[in-house]
Amino acid sequence: MKQEETTTLVLDVKDPQNRKEAIATAAAILQKGGLVAFPTETVYGLGANALNEKAVKSIFAAKGRPADNPLIVHISDREEVLPLVSSFSMTARLLAEKFWPGPLTMVLPVSDAVPKIVTAGLDTVGIRLPANDYARELISAAGVPVAAPSANVSGSPSPTSAEHVYHDLAGKIDLILDGGSCEVGVESTVLDLVGSVPVVLRPGGTPAEDLLRYLPDLVVPGLDVAEVEGIPRAPGMKYRHYAPQARLLLVAGAPEKVAATIRKEIASWQARGSKVAVLASRENAAGYKADVVVVLGGRERPQEAAQHLFAALRELDDSGADIILAESTDQSGLGYAVMNRLWKASGGDIIQAR
Ligand code: TXA
Ligand code: MG
Numbered sequence: 001m002k003q004e005e006t007t008t009l010v011l012d013v014k015d016p017q018n019r020k021e022a023i024a025t026a027a028a029i030l031q032k033g034g035l036v037a038f039p040t041e042t043v044y045g046l047g048a049n050a051l052n053e054k055a056v057k058s059i060f061a062a063k064g065r066p067a068d069n070p071l072i073v074h075i076s077d078r079e080e081v082l083p084l085v086s087s088f089s090m091t092a093r094l095l096a097e098k099f100w101p102g103p104l105t106m107v108l109p110v111s112d113a114v115p116k117i118v119t120a121g122l123d124t125v126g127i128r129l130p131a132n133d134y135a136r137e138l139i140s141a142a143g144v145p146v147a148a149p150s151a152n153v154s155g156s157p158s159p160t161s162a163e164h165v166y167h168d169l170a171g172k173i174d175l176i177l178d179g180g181s182c183e184v185g186v187e188s189t190v191l192d193l194v195g196s197v198p199v200v201l202r203p204g205g206t207p208a209e210d211l212l213r214y215l216p217d218l219v220v221p222g223l224d225v226a227e228v229e230g231i232p233r234a235p236g237m238k239y240r241h242y243a244p245q246a247r248l249l250l251v252a253g254a255p256e257k258v259a260a261t262i263r264k265e266i267a268s269w270q271a272r273g274s275k276v277a278v279l280a281s282r283e284n285a286a287g288y289k290a291d292v293v294v295v296l297g298g299r300e301r302p303q304e305a306a307q308h309l310f311a312a313l314r315e316l317d318d319s320g321a322d323i324i325l326a327e328s329t330d331q332s333g334l335g336y337a338v339m340n341r342l343w344k345a346s347g348g349d350i351i352q353a354r
Pocket of ligand 2: 149150158
């Protein structure tokens with residue numbers, strides 16, 4: 001059955017004159033069971049009242065999201081975690097103090113207050129206190145915890161601007177709060193605190209290096225690992241997250257060798273009549289004679305790469321290229337999350353530069 005289209009309102013929350021009214025309008029929509037896309041420091045979220053089963057159900061419908069993929073519950077103040085979980089350990093308390101508000105989702109034992117549809121029936125729930133002021137104001141004004149996945153159609157890159165959300169979800173949701181571009185650019189780190197050792201289920205905006213300072217026994221799986229000693233990764237990690245129209249080849253190795261290999265690959269694909277795009281570092285971009293070159297950021301600046309990653313992937317898709325050659329990035333800090341997303345976009349198609 002075809003879903004009925006709704007009119008999607010866009011409100012600019014950046015404009016100080018509009019801010020209060022935009023937040024109040026959005027909060028009222030959430031209270032009535034509607035869907036609001038809102039900015040966070042990582043990516044835009046598609047929010048609904050987490051305690052309203054019907055509202056949460058409509059998130060899955062709007063995104064085309066599989067029902068076995070649980071949602072993160074967003075709060076506006078640390079104390080709001082307590083009714084949502086059945087226990088809150090000393091470790092969780094410490095991490096909340098150090099990393100909230102911020103891009104860290106903690107997976108904790110769920111309480112009875114959270115509807116099953118939010119957690120996909122798991123006995124755990126992912127909780128996050130976002131750092132973005134508009135996000136926290138919205139959640140606080142709504143007065144309820146807000147369940148929110150990334151505000152993209154399932155399978156496309158996460159949105160880092162209101163335009164990305166509009167492109168994917170116009171006609172399917174009630175409102176988009178336009179708060180400008182997201183500053184982190186990759187989704188939150190999902191950290192499991194329920195097992196015998198803490199495990200990073202999804203690398204993201206809080207680097208593992210920072211978590212290790214408080215969690216010396218933290219397990220950080222390799223980029224290509226689907227399961228860690230019997231603990232499945234975040235259910236969402238099993239889905240082919242972002243599958244570009246074009247084939248994406250990730251070129252790994254020492255930086256000088258990567259550039260040389262990409263130059264060779266460009267020539268050989270073009271000789272076969274393919275339209276070739278490159279996802280490049282700023283330092284190397286000028287050296288590529290490809291049909292399309294998209295700059296991700298400075299080679300030693302993973303933060304910049306993270307910020308531009310999803311917009312770059314959308315741009316590459318729009319370019320109509322047949323082949324995308326992506327430089328591997330530095331894996332320190334946010335670089336690990338960037339490489340994780342590129343690895344997934346490549347579907348494991350890696351060229352080792354020698
Ligand atoms: O930065 C973010 O996390 C953004 C913003 C909007 O907050 N949200 C986001 O949500 O990326 P989503 O639904 O696109 O990704 C959530 C990930 C999925 O991989 C999901 O499987 C995992 O978190 N997850 C959620 N609850 C979980 C749980 N109880 N146990 C294990 N994994 C969980
Ligand atoms: Mg997502």
